[in-house]
Amino acid sequence: MTEKLYYKDAYIREFTATVISSTECDGGYDTVLDRTAFFPEEGGQSCDRGIIGAASVSYVYERDGVVHHITDEPLTLGKVSCALDFESRFDKMQCHTAEHILCGIIHKRHGLENVGFHIGDDEVTFDVSSPLSREELLAVEDIANEVVFRNLEVETFFPTPEELPALNYRAKLELTEGVRLVKVGDVDLCACCAPHVSRTGEIGLIKILEVMNHRGGMRIWMVAGKRALTDYRIKYDNIRRISAILSIPQHETAKALTEYVSATEELKAQLKATRRALAESKADTVTLTDGNAVFLFPDFGTEELRSFVNAALPKVSGILVALSGRDGDYKYLIASNSVNLTAEIKNINQALLGRGGGKPNAVQGSFASTLTDIRAYFNV
Numbered sequence: 001m002t003e004k005l006y007y008k009d010a011y012i013r014e015f016t017a018t019v020i021s022s023t024e025c026d027g028g029y030d031t032v033l034d035r036t037a038f039f040p041e042e043g044g045q046s047c048d049r050g051i052i053g054a055a056s057v058s059y060v061y062e063r064d065g066v067v068h069h070i071t072d073e074p075l076t077l078g079k080v081s082c083a084l085d086f087e088s089r090f091d092k093m094q095c096h097t098a099e100h101i102l103c104g105i106i107h108k109r110h111g112l113e114n115v116g117f118h119i120g121d122d123e124v125t126f127d128v129s130s131p132l133s134r135e136e137l138l139a140v141e142d143i144a145n146e147v148v149f150r151n152l153e154v155e156t157f158f159p160t161p162e163e164l165p166a167l168n169y170r171a172k173l174e175l176t177e178g179v180r181l182v183k184v185g186d187v188d189l190c191a192c193c194a195p196h197v198s199r200t201g202e203i204g205l206i207k208i209l210e211v212m213n214h215r216g217g218m219r220i221w222m223v224a225g226k227r228a229l230t231d232y233r234i235k236y237d238n239i240r241r242i243s244a245i246l247s248i249p250q251h252e253t254a255k256a257l258t259e260y261v262s263a264t265e266e267l268k269a270q271l272k273a274t275r276r277a278l279a280e281s282k283a284d285t286v287t288l289t290d291g292n293a294v295f296l297f298p299d300f301g302t303e304e305l306r307s308f309v310n311a312a313l314p315k316v317s318g319i320l321v322a323l324s325g326r327d328g329d330y331k332y333l334i335a336s337n338s339v340n341l342t343a344e345i346k347n348i349n350q351a352l353l354g355r356g357g358g359k360p361n362a363v364q365g366s367f368a369s370t371l372t373d374i375r376a377y378f379n380v
């Protein structure tokens with residue numbers, strides 16, 4: 001069994017230990033020490049990283065009481081100096097203790113259980129057994145931040161098997177021995193093996209972000225401490241820029257942007273209708289013909305070509321070719337009421353460096369040839 005220094009003191013950044021084994025494995029070397037401050041991946045929390053001697057630690061896991069460190073180099077047996085990436089560890093201590101506070105409050109006020117927890121490098125989520133309203137969550141968030149301002153003590157202890165049954169704690173275990181309880185002032189008592197801050201004031205801001213209904217309950221995204229500051233910076237910078245672009249005070253950007261998007265959608269619809277009317281007006285100028293006809297509208301999009309073809313086709317007895325683009329790069333829409341185009345399009349594409357296809361009365365695609373060649377092919 002590895003001696004777990006993180007149980008005794010969550011603030012150990014550097015320590016010495018003895019390397020017991022270091023053997024090649026998938027992804028590096030599996031290194032076991034007699035004692036460690038590296039917290040393994042456990043209970044939804046990602047593991048600590050850092051260095052053992054000159055080797056980097058990329059992953060830490062526990063099996064049967066032994067903590068294994070995956071290092072990028074083998075280590076010689078004997079004494080070694082170790083150091084944690086403590087910035088990352090402290091960030092998780094802040095987020096993790098904040099999660100205890102939020103879940104403790106939700107348990108006390110609403111009687112809900114914590115049914116899932118994940119603390120990774122990018123996001124922190126926890127799941128509760130039933131959904132809460134936005135107002136309820138805001139109240140929970142207020143109380144959680146008051147707990148931070150009160151700077152309460154966070155204690156950890158191992159009650160005796162005699163003491164344990166009398167204790168009312170969250171995440172109750174079947175075990176009667178070796179249960180580690182974490183007590184956050186009068187706010188929460190919970191079984192947990194991870195490192196926590198020693199006073200709630202160290203957590204800094206606690207902020208609930210998104211929520212999502214999940215398996216009959218609710219998944220809640222949150223940030224705390226340094227992560228909350230980073231999150232605030234990113235969001236503040238975005239709001240500041242949106243505010244400047246719209247020339248609107250920061251607290252009115254959502255309303256202004258909603259109006260802007262709605263106005264833009266209306267303009268898009270108007271533009272579409274205008275383009276269709278323009279395409280149809282081009283069709284008005286087409287004269288009746290018994291043969292084929294080729295028309296070029298360099299700047300038309302697919303929808304405008306379609307509007308034109310639909311309106312002009314009754315006037316063309318042969319094949320109607322509508323093009324947009326320029327020599328070497330034409331988009332085509334070809335239609336006919338008398339010729340089966342699915343049978344014909346292979347020959348057309350072969351002759352005019354084209355690709356595309358469609359239905360018997362309409363095909364679409366592209367030509368890499370010139371307008372002169374296209375006209376010549378269709379005899380117009």
Ligand SMILES: [Zn+2]
Nearest residue numbers: 096192193194
């Ligand atoms: Zn915990």
